[in-house]
Amino acid sequence: xxxxxxxxxxxxxxxxxxxxxxxxxDNEAIPLENxxxxxxxxxxxxxxxxxxxxxxxxxGYAVNAVTTFGASNTHPKVLQKNKYIEIVTxxxxxxxxxxxxxxxxxxxxxxxxxxxxxVTPGENVIPVGSDITKGTVLxxxxxQLNPRSIGVLASQRIKKIRVKKKPVIAYFSTGxxxxxxxxxxxxxxxxDINSFTIENALLELRCxxxxxxxxxxxxxxxxxxxxxxxxxxxxxxxxxxxxxxxRDYIVESVQDLGxxxxxxxxxxxxxxxxxxxVNNKLVLGLPGYPTSALSNFYILxxxxxxxxxxxxxxxxxxxxxxxxxxxxxxxxxxxxxxxxENKKAVPVQKGSSAITTLAEADGFIEIDENTExxxxxxxxxxxxx
Amino acid sequence: xxxxxxxxxxxxxxxxxxxxxxxxxDNEAIPLENxxxxxxxxxxxxxxxxxxxxxxxxxGYAVNAVTTFGASNTHPKVLQKNKYIEIVTxxxxxxxxxxxxxxxxxxxxxxxxxxxxxVTPGENVIPVGSDITKGTVLxxxxxQLNPRSIGVLASQRIKKIRVKKKPVIAYFSTGxxxxxxxxxxxxxxxxDINSFTIENALLELRCxxxxxxxxxxxxxxxxxxxxxxxxxxxxxxxxxxxxxxxRDYIVESVQDLGxxxxxxxxxxxxxxxxxxxVNNKLVLGLPGYPTSALSNFYILxxxxxxxxxxxxxxxxxxxxxxxxxxxxxxxxxxxxxxxxENKKAVPVQKGSSAITTLAEADGFIEIDENTExxxxxxxxxxxxx
Numbered sequence: 001x002x003x004x005x006x007x008x009x010x011x012x013x014x015x016x017x018x019x020x021x022x023x024x025x026d027n028e029a030i031p032l033e034n035x036x037x038x039x040x041x042x043x044x045x046x047x048x049x050x051x052x053x054x055x056x057x058x059x060g061y062a063v064n065a066v067t068t069f070g071a072s073n074t075h076p077k078v079l080q081k082n083k084y085i086e087i088v089t090x091x092x093x094x095x096x097x098x099x100x101x102x103x104x105x106x107x108x109x110x111x112x113x114x115x116x117x118x119v120t121p122g123e124n125v126i127p128v129g130s131d132i133t134k135g136t137v138l139x140x141x142x143x144q145l146n147p148r149s150i151g152v153l154a155s156q157r158i159k160k161i162r163v164k165k166k167p168v169i170a171y172f173s174t175g176x177x178x179x180x181x182x183x184x185x186x187x188x189x190x191x192d193i194n195s196f197t198i199e200n201a202l203l204e205l206r207c208x209x210x211x212x213x214x215x216x217x218x219x220x221x222x223x224x225x226x227x228x229x230x231x232x233x234x235x236x237x238x239x240x241x242x243x244x245x246x247r248d249y250i251v252e253s254v255q256d257l258g259x260x261x262x263x264x265x266x267x268x269x270x271x272x273x274x275x276x277x278v279n280n281k282l283v284l285g286l287p288g289y290p291t292s293a294l295s296n297f298y299i300l301x302x303x304x305x306x307x308x309x310x311x312x313x314x315x316x317x318x319x320x321x322x323x324x325x326x327x328x329x330x331x332x333x334x335x336x337x338x339x340x341e342n343k344k345a346v347p348v349q350k351g352s353s354a355i356t357t358l359a360e361a362d363g364f365i366e367i368d369e370n371t372e373x374x375x376x377x378x379x380x381x382x383x384x385x
Numbered sequence: 386x387x388x389x390x391x392x393x394x395x396x397x398x399x400x401x402x403x404x405x406x407x408x409x410x411d412n413e414a415i416p417l418e419n420x421x422x423x424x425x426x427x428x429x430x431x432x433x434x435x436x437x438x439x440x441x442x443x444x445g446y447a448v449n450a451v452t453t454f455g456a457s458n459t460h461p462k463v464l465q466k467n468k469y470i471e472i473v474t475x476x477x478x479x480x481x482x483x484x485x486x487x488x489x490x491x492x493x494x495x496x497x498x499x500x501x502x503x504v505t506p507g508e509n510v511i512p513v514g515s516d517i518t519k520g521t522v523l524x525x526x527x528x529q530l531n532p533r534s535i536g537v538l539a540s541q542r543i544k545k546i547r548v549k550k551k552p553v554i555a556y557f558s559t560g561x562x563x564x565x566x567x568x569x570x571x572x573x574x575x576x577d578i579n580s581f582t583i584e585n586a587l588l589e590l591r592c593x594x595x596x597x598x599x600x601x602x603x604x605x606x607x608x609x610x611x612x613x614x615x616x617x618x619x620x621x622x623x624x625x626x627x628x629x630x631x632r633d634y635i636v637e638s639v640q641d642l643g644x645x646x647x648x649x650x651x652x653x654x655x656x657x658x659x660x661x662x663v664n665n666k667l668v669l670g671l672p673g674y675p676t677s678a679l680s681n682f683y684i685l686x687x688x689x690x691x692x693x694x695x696x697x698x699x700x701x702x703x704x705x706x707x708x709x710x711x712x713x714x715x716x717x718x719x720x721x722x723x724x725x726e727n728k729k730a731v732p733v734q735k736g737s738s739a740i741t742t743l744a745e746a747d748g749f750i751e752i753d754e755n756t757e758x759x760x761x762x763x764x765x766x767x768x769x770x
Contacts, residue, residue: 032566032581035585036585036588036589048570050575050740051575052570052575053572053573090562090673090674091573092572092573130739131735131739131740131741132740132741138741139744146585146589146744146770147581147582147583147584147585147586147589147679148582148679148743148744148746148770149744150581150582150585151578151579151581151582151675151679151740151743151744152578152740152741152744153581154566154576154577154578154581154582155575155576155578155675155740156576157566157570157576158566159566159567181417181539181542181543181544182544185433185437185542187438187477188438188476188477190435190436190437190540191539191540191541191542192539193536193537193539193540194536196417196418196532196535196536196538196539197532197533197535197536197539198532199532200420200421200531200532200535201532203421204421204531204532288475289475290536290540294532294533294536316701316769318703319728343704350516354515354516355435355516355517355536355537355540356516356517356523356537358533358536359524359531359533359534359536359537361533384701385531385533
């Protein structure tokens with residue numbers, strides 16, 4: 001039995017190292033119809049004023065404000081034909097009119113309009129460019145497009161946009177004990193959970209995924225998969241086999257093909273993690289335990305993929321008080337799953353081997369290496385899934 | 386000019402009415418591979434214990450606990466060959482062993498193991514079913530599947546799952562002033578924003594969308610689109626033309642084809658909304674203004690679609706103090722877009738005609754009809770987009 005990982009790499013160092021091992025993806029132009037959740041590759045500058053014409057803000061009559069001056073309930077002004085034009089909310093203002101008298105303050109008598117309230121120039125008129133002014137930066141490079149920002153792009157008649165290409169990630173699970181869902185359960189075996197959780201987590205990040213299946217603990221088979229992954233994808237993710245003992249085939253395989261840069265990270269859970277480089281591409285070996293694999297995914301892979309598409313928009317984080325005291329380990333960066341109950345952050349702790357831990361959680365908190373205790377009631381920042 | 390909507394329908398009444406006009410979608414069986422964000426149509430009962438064998442929780446030696454009783458640093462117990470078996474974390478426990486002594490408390494001498502700590506039966510052993518116990522309800526009908534819950538399903542070797550079918554929604558924009566992005570901007574016209582915002586908001590809800598394009602203010606054309614929508618979709622959404630004045634073609638069209646049930650809702654923004662029934666299907670006319678259309682979408686259509694798929698999982702809501710005092714209108718249910726800045730809810734108010742309002746927001750708060758003032762610093766519930 002090997003005697004441990006030696007010196008563990010700190011979470012921050014591992015994260016920074018990962019950034020150096022991937023490249024920003026290229027840009028591509030796509031139709032606005034397909035833009036949902038993609039990341040803008042350039043700033044969008046408004047080329048059209050919105051509205052690009054003066055609009056009525058109310059139902060009523062477009063007038064020249066000066067003709068209403070002095071009008072009141074007791075002394076209405078009477079406007080002759082051509083001095084007023086009926087208008088509905090949102091309609092373009094007639095060229096020579098500069099205000100709208102709300103219908104409530106008017107009465108029609110044949111061709112004349114009695115106006116019981118004076119309006120000032122511009123009153124009840126939406127000016128040109130009040131929503132969007134030509135030349136302003138509407139959306140910034142790095143923002144992830146949502147239904148609302150796509151609407152803003154449509155207002156500018158932007159039919160194609162330049163976005164970052166989706167990162168392409170190859171993935172496989174390793175281990176003699178891992179069964180595909182087409183196999184029968186026998187003693188000591190478990191079904192492949194990680195390829196489902198990781199593939200779907202990648203899809204939520206708008207990545208393209210290449211599922212390379214399950215590989216047994218055989219060095220040549222593992223090496224073949226790693227090579228296949230580096231050829232087809234921007235980087236290779238795998239789970240299992242990065243621990244010690246029988247499961248160190250990943251270390252040897254990466255060493256044979258390239259370079260092992262990190263083996264063992266000071267995170268909890270998720271220590272047995274490997275960072276390597278093969279064919280100048282990142283190979284990231286996650287732990288085999290489903291919860292450990294996913295927790296490393298959330299704290300290491302998510303920021304990495306955000307970096308690859310230069311995504312700047314923030315993730316959903318909220319703040320809530322802890323429901324109970326938490327004791328953490330000095331020297332280990334900890335990922336702690338929590339659920340939100342009665343506006344409190346309730347830790348979900350069933351151990352890193354429990355696959356149900358994360359399914360019950362709403363998000364997670366991160367506890368740095370130097371924090372030993374978080375007290376009950378203390379406010380913590382929660383990243384929502 | 387018509388003189389108003391008459392009596393407005395309250396938000397709650399409108400919402401309840403909408404529920405009566407749609408049906409729950411059918412169930413369908415889909416492969417687990419395609420399950421992301423779908424809604425479970427049935428409870429999932431565990432059929433496999435996880436783990437389904439006893440596992441070592443630590444690296445060390447599997448032993449019979451009784452053989453270590455009395456062991457201490459000063460008085461180690463010496464175990465002969467066959468009384469201990471080397472084991473790594475996660476490996477199946479040998480049948481006759483019931484505990485694991487951590488490697489730190491052992492020393493090997495030839496064939497014997499010196500054990501400097503006593504263990505109790507079950508110590509450092511993960512029991513069968515400790516994560517998932519056969520027979521328990523793992524996931525409930527109505528929960529929306531995420532990467533983590535899909536992992537739980539994989540652990541149970543569930544290759545196909547029964548989910549609610551996606552609602553199918555037909556949509557069109559109406560108005561002579563509405564241009565497609567292929568047309569040139571001229572005085573008084575605006576580009577079709579709503580079909581982009583609404584279609585993408587529907588996609589985020591995992592609906593199937595049928596985009597019926599843009600229809601001019603012509604009754605026969607509108608009627609044709611409504612009929613096409615009711616034939617192809619579970620319900621029809623449209624925007625524009627549900628106001629007064631020139632834009633009442635939607636009211637007349639729905640009246641000709643079926644029944645207008647509500648015209649005008651006491652919400653702000655979003656009053657000019659129509660609820661009708663054609664071919665026994667809901668026709669929901671949203672306001673033409675992009676922000677009003679979307680705000681009604683979020684407060685009326687989102688709950689409706691959640692109801693159609695019997696979705697129970699909560700949306701992301703957070704609580705934060707208001708950055709400033711808000712005055713609302715008694716008798717109107719108000720949708721107020723907010724952004725989160727320095728953990729405060731900052732209202733984003735540029736008027737319902739502004740398309741940028743929602744693009745800048747992180748979510749919204751709802752202010753009921755009977756609330757006139759929300760004070761600065763008051764905690765409000767925010768539904769995140």
